Every structure is written in C-alpha cells, then in structure tokens.
Amino acid sequence: MAEKENNKKIIIPFGPQHPAFKESMRLDLCVDGEIVEYADIIVSYNHRGIEKAAEQRTFLQNIYLIERVCGICSHSHTTCYCAAVEEIMGIEVPERAQYIRSFIGELERIQSHLLWIGVTGHELGWDTLLMYSWKDRERINDMLERITGNRIHYAMNTFGGVRRDLSPGDFPRFKEDFDFLEERTKYYLHVIAEEETFLKRTRGIAFLPTEMARRLCAVGPTTRASNVRIDARADDPYAAYPDLDFEVVTHDSGDVWARTYVKALEILQSIRMCRQVLDEIPGGEIRVKAPLKVPEGEAICRYEAPRGELIHYVRSSGGTMPDRIKIRSPTFGNWVVATELLKGICIADVPIVVYAIDPCMSCSARITVTDSARGTVTETTFDALRRRGRQGKGAV
Amino acid sequence: MMSEQVAGLIRDMFPGIGVTIPRERRITVYSTADRLHDVLRGLHGAGVTHVTTITCMDKIERGMFELLYHLWWENNLITVRIEIPRAIPVIPTITTIFPGALSYEREIQGMFGIQVENIPDPRRILLSDEFPLGVYPLRKDYEVK
Numbered sequence: 349m350a351e352k353e354n355n356k357k358i359i360i361p362f363g364p365q366h367p368a369f370k371e372s373m374r375l376d377l378c379v380d381g382e383i384v385e386y387a388d389i390i391v392s393y394n395h396r397g398i399e400k401a402a403e404q405r406t407f408l409q410n411i412y413l414i415e416r417v418c419g420i421c422s423h424s425h426t427t428c429y430c431a432a433v434e435e436i437m438g439i440e441v442p443e444r445a446q447y448i449r450s451f452i453g454e455l456e457r458i459q460s461h462l463l464w465i466g467v468t469g470h471e472l473g474w475d476t477l478l479m480y481s482w483k484d485r486e487r488i489n490d491m492l493e494r495i496t497g498n499r500i501h502y503a504m505n506t507f508g509g510v511r512r513d514l515s516p517g518d519f520p521r522f523k524e525d526f527d528f529l530e531e532r533t534k535y536y537l538h539v540i541a542e543e544e545t546f547l548k549r550t551r552g553i554a555f556l557p558t559e560m561a562r563r564l565c566a567v568g569p570t571t572r573a574s575n576v577r578i579d580a581r582a583d584d585p586y587a588a589y590p591d592l593d594f595e596v597v598t599h600d601s602g603d604v605w606a607r608t609y610v611k612a613l614e615i616l617q618s619i620r621m622c623r624q625v626l627d628e629i630p631g632g633e634i635r636v637k638a639p640l641k642v643p644e645g646e647a648i649c650r651y652e653a654p655r656g657e658l659i660h661y662v663r664s665s666g667g668t669m670p671d672r673i674k675i676r677s678p679t680f681g682n683w684v685v686a687t688e689l690l691k692g693i694c695i696a697d698v699p700i701v702v703y704a705i706d707p708c709m710s711c712s713a714r715i716t717v718t719d720s721a722r723g724t725v726t727e728t729t730f731d732a733l734r735r736r737g738r739q740g741k742g743a744v
Numbered sequence: 745m746m747s748e749q750v751a752g753l754i755r756d757m758f759p760g761i762g763v764t765i766p767r768e769r770r771i772t773v774y775s776t777a778d779r780l781h782d783v784l785r786g787l788h789g790a791g792v793t794h795v796t797t798i799t800c801m802d803k804i805e806r807g808m809f810e811l812l813y814h815l816w817w818e819n820n821l822i823t824v825r826i827e828i829p830r831a832i833p834v835i836p837t838i839t840t841i842f843p844g845a846l847s848y849e850r851e852i853q854g855m856f857g858i859q860v861e862n863i864p865d866p867r868r869i870l871l872s873d874e875f876p877l878g879v880y881p882l883r884k885d886y887e888v889k
Contacts, residue, residue, distance in 0.1 A: 391847075391869060391870065392868075392869060392870050392871060392872055392873075393872075395870040395871065395872070397881065397888075399882060400881055400882055400886075400888060401888070404888060435767070562793040562794070563793060563842075563843055563844065564843055564844040565793070565794050565795050565796075565842065565844025565845065566844070578794070578816070583819045584769055584816075584819065584821070648770065648814065648821060648823065650796070650816075650821065657796065657816075659796050659797055659814065661797075661799045661812070661814075663801060671801070672799070672801045674797065674799040674800075676796065676797035676848070680847055681796075681797070681844070681847070683847055684843070684844055684846050684847055685844075
C-alpha cells in the first residue's frame, strides 16, 4: 500500500457489491487522512427498469413484479400498489383484509428492524448482536411462513383484498412469539441505552439537525430520530391503521444512536399493533371481486415502509396495462441526506453512518488509493477497512 | 389540516389557479411551467418543506411531458401538475427551493431527457455507464428489446 502523506487526497469507493444488502450502490469518499471531506453516492448499479417493465405487463402481473422491487419490504410495495389500483377501480377492500395487510406489514417492519439491529452490531464489530437479533428474527420469519408460505415475497395481496386468511388456531402461538420478541427487544433497548462501547461508537455521530432533515426531505426512522414527526400510518392512514393504537416514535438526538433507538422502539409499537390485530380482527371476507379491467384514472398511495415513506403513483388509460407506474422508495429519498451526513466523519465511522439510514444498498470490497503525486494506484479491501475501524488502527 | 382548508389556502395564494380535491388528503394544483417556481416558492413560504417525489409522464400522443411535483404538507399530498413540450423539454431546477428534490430531478433528466436548468448535479442517475447517452428509456418511443 502507498504510504500516507499529509497532503494526499484519497478517493475510497465503497461499492457496488455486498452480500448483506439488497441493492448495489457505490460511495466515493474523498478523504484527507482519517476524515471524510465529502461523499459522492452512485446509485445506478441495481437498476432493473421495473417502472418500464411494468408498462409491458398487465396490472395483475405487476403485483408479482412490484413485489420484487425489494426483498425486505416486498409487502409494502404490493400493498401500496394494490391500494392505488383499487382506488382507480373504485372498490372497497373488506375490513378483515385490511387488518391482515396491516398485520403482515408490521411483521415485515419487525423483521426488517431486527435485521438492521443485527447488521448495526456487525458493522460495529459485535457479531454476537448480529447472531442474537437474527436468531430472534427467525420467530417472525416462521410466523410469516406459517401465514403466507414464504419468508419473503409473501404474495399475500391481490386486487380486492388478500389471498390467504389468518387462522385463529395460530393466534396463541403468535401471541407467545410476540411476548418473546417484546422481551428480547427490551433487552436490545437496554444494550442500546446502557452499553458503554455502543454509546461511544454511536452517540454524536453523524448528527442530522431537524432543520436539515426537513430541508433535505428525509424520511422514515432517519428523520424521526431528528424529531421530524412524519409517519404515513398516522398522517395518511391506510389499511387498518385508522383503527390501530400506536405512538409515532421520535427522538431529538439526531445521531446514529437515536436512529438505532427509534427503530428498536418502533419494534415495540409494531408488536403492540400486531397484538391488537389478533384481538380485534373482524370477521368476514378476505377479498372482494375486482373488475377485470382497470378503468381510466390515476391514484397515488403512500405507505410507511420500514425505511420510511414509500409512494406509488399509478395511471391507467383504461387498457390492460398501466400507462405509468412511478415508485419512489424511501431509501432513494434519503441519499441526499446520507451524502451530507458523511462529511467530516472518520473513515472508521463510514459503515455505521451509512447503515444508520438503513439503506437498500450493497458495497464492495474494493478500495482504491490514488496517489496523484506519484501516479500510483493501489487497492485494499473493505474488510481491511472495517478491521481498522474496529481496532482503531492507523492510516491506510 | 382538512383538504378543503389547504385547497382554499392555495386558491387564496394564487388567484385563478385550478385546484381540485380527488379524495381526502389529496390535492391537485394545475399550473404552468412558467408559474411553477412562483407556485412552489409560495407553497414553501407557507410552510411546505417535503418533496415526496417528481413523477414524469410521456404524453407522446399530444407531444407533451407531464410533470407532477408531489409535496406532503399538513396531512395532504399536494400534486402540482405542469406540462412542457416534448420538443423542448426544459424546466428550471426546484432545488433552490427544495434541496431534497435533487435525486428526483436527476432521475427525470436521465430517464426522460428533461433538461433541468441549473441543476446542482447534472450527472446521470440509475442508468449504467454502458447505457448510451441521449437515449431515455422511460419515454414511450423507447422500445424494450
């Protein structure tokens, strides 16, 4: 590796592949010694042309396409899309189906947040936290598999309602699982709030002021951790959320710690809502018959996905295929924020700052050190960089 | 705020502008490209800060691009709609008012070929480096092979 010189600017590309994430993205970090001066985010690697592909498929086929926008918030996408199409159709989804949609949505949020807590531990060098939280997460995956047949891509939604019902015989077991998960989440909250090494790595890191969060249109737990109270379940309620009791979790610290704390508290709120669904789900049909053709019209639906505000715009010109489907997923709304948060932080903190916005991204193992004075280019690895971060070793 | 209140506020701010309420918590404002900045600046002055996204639609049969600027404010999604000619698809940036809209402007620039004037970061987004320049895949005349 090239030796460090005080005046050497280093561009470190993080990306575009990493097995832990769902999308490929690249960060180019311009660093001066240990400090990131600015960051550039390239989000193009995993673009699959889904909006274009959706224009070549029927509305019904698009449920299965749109479910695959994301693996970890697949239900968010199909619920949002189906709700938009149902609005154009002018049909009303039965109450029981709305409760089931919200139930699956909250299970999805719990497993997403538990996954994220584990990855946070991993990026800070504590694989034990990863193992604990991912093991606990298996309870949710087992529940989802019991209800839907799948651990991801549940294929629950269709136009007019849902495709599978909840079975009351499963409810006692589900309630035991929620009791277990509530206890475990309280343990994680204790670790987040009290563990000295965790506090040292996350308190005061990548502070996002409330004003900046608003100005840069941040969404989700990232913005709620900066005291911006925006949550589509509360301010634009859909599915069963008008009937469910929950708190919108916010915090005013605005740092990586606050983003972690908010997500853990949101798990407790999700468990609260899931219990309410099990106690209060109304009887009746799980779907109504939807018209074969989608009439001319448009609709916009907002959904609070685990990562934040998700929006689907659907336009039909009365044909078999949509005229336009526009999807803005929450992570796309947070990248401008992420580039700001990376300024002025240490290289060692880059993984946790990026993961704190809970991105759908991948990052690679390739890091290029460019010495413009000598005209040399050398490479190191992301794993080596992560080891440096954990061990507090010196410069590249 | 109720949708009727928000719609009333917008009508008072911009006399003569078309405002409809398709359903609760959804408001549509019909504007023109030359008024867009005034409308958005006025909304920003009233307290709107959150741009949800910018939707672009290719109305090839009429030779127009339709742009929808979705803003979330006071529990209402305000959609400001404008149209620009397909032959001269130029629009000024709104990042001077809403800095968080940068990603969405880059997206419509790359995917539809809309030229966003004075955009702080004009680099193409979402498309791979090998994707040919000057080809805009979300336009209706782009054929998927």
